[in-house]
Amino acid sequence: MLITCDNHMQMGYIYLMPNDSIEEYTLDKSEIGLFYDVSSLSIPRIKWNSMGQSLSQMRLATKTYREAVDKAFHCEFWNDLDQEGYMMGIELYLTEDMFLTLVAHQAFKLYDTRWRNQDFRVLTLDAYHDVFNKNNIIYPLTAAKDVFVILAIDPSTKISKIMALISSRDDLYPIDYLRNPLFMLANSSRYYNENESLGMT
Template sequence: MLITCDNNMQMGYIYLMPSEATVEYTLEESDIGLYYDLESLSIPRIKWLGMGQILSQMRLSVKTYREAVNNVFHCEYWNDLDSEGYMMGIELYLTEDILLPLVAHQAFKVYDIRWRNQDFRVLTLDAYLDVLNKNNVIYPLTPEKDAFVILSIDPASKVARVMALISGRDDLYPVDYLRQPLFVLANSSRSFERQ
């Protein structure tokens, strides 16, 4: 999974689906190697059937993500959806100070779960305790309810942050792609120290 972070611009992008853009990047070109051994980077896959029970206790919106955005909540920047409403990517505020601890603590994980009498995969984009916060809300991406996002919505600003993707669509969100750690850090503070 490609996650880009330009430290100068303090912006990042998470490519949830494989695309032509993901082929252009390699770990060797990333400043992430200044902090971590590239061979040690991973996105673990864990079977956790009990997570479904936790998700069942969270609020599930009747509105799809597309119906709710700019009505119930606002995006930090913009999250790209395909024509059907499936999320292709997430644009977010991201600096090396945010990205590096997430990588170090393996916040990015893929869980195999059972929820709503179906098998799903959950891709966490933050520490799982923050992802599974009971105040977060689950939004279906489409009326088919085969893919969802977990949102943390700031009560004051109504700005939502995507905390996780829940997917039953391996054709759109292939597990092999989600487990490939392609963390591309540009303009790291350490890269300037080397010059």
Template sequence: MLITCDNSVQMGYIYLMPNEAADECTLDKSDIGLYYDLNSLSIPRIKWLSMGQNLNQMPLATRTYREAVDKAFYCEYWNDLDNEGYMMGVELYLPEESFVTLVAHQAFKLYDIRWRNCDFRVLTLEAYHDVFNKRNVIYPLTKEKDAFVILGIDPVTKIAKVMALISARDDIYPIDYMRKPLFILANSSRYYNEVSSMT
């Protein structure tokens, strides 16, 4: 799964679906190697069928994400949807320090769960306790209700942050793709510090 962070603009993008950009990326092009052994990076897959009970404690919206955006909540940046409404990617404010911390604490995890009498995968994009906050809201991506996002919505600004993807569509969100970490860090402050110390 391709997750990028450009420290020069403190922006990130999470590619939830396979894409051409991911095909062209390799970890040896990333500054993340200045922080971690590239061979140690992983997106763990965990079987936790009863996690659905945690999801049941959050409100489940009746409107789809597309119907609710700019009405029930706003986006800090833009999250790309395909023609059917499935989320292709998440654009977010992501400074280097936050990105490195998310990688260090393995915030990106894939869970196999049972929810709404179906098998789902939950891909977390934040720390566990932030994802499964009872104040977060679950929005279906389509009327089929085979994929959802968990949103953390600021009560004052109404700006929403995507905390996790819930999916029963392994064809759209392939497990093999989501388990392959491509953490691409560009313009790292550590890189520039190392270069300046060499001159």
């Protein structure tokens, strides 16, 4: 799964679906290797059926994400949907420190669980206790209710942050893709510090 972070812009993008443009990204072009051994990076897959109980404790919205955006909540930046309403990618505020912390703590995990009498994969995009906060709201992406997102919504600004993807559509969100970490860090502080010490900036 490709997750980019441009520290200079303090922006990131999470590619939830594979696409042809991802092929241009490789870990040898990422500055994540200045901080971590890239061979040790992983997105664990964990079977946890009782996680469905945590999901059931959250409010499930009746409207789809597309129907509710800019009404019940606002986007932090922009999240790309396909024609049917399935989420392709997430644009978010992301600094180097935030990104490195998420990677170090393995916030990105893939869980297999049972929920609503169905098998789902839950991809977490933040710390576990923040993802499964009872105040978060689950929104279906389409009327089929086969893919959902968990939103944390700031009560004062109504700005939402996507905390997790809940999917039964392995065709749209392939397990092998979600489990393959491609953490692309650009313009990191260490990159600039090392180049300054070499007189390259």
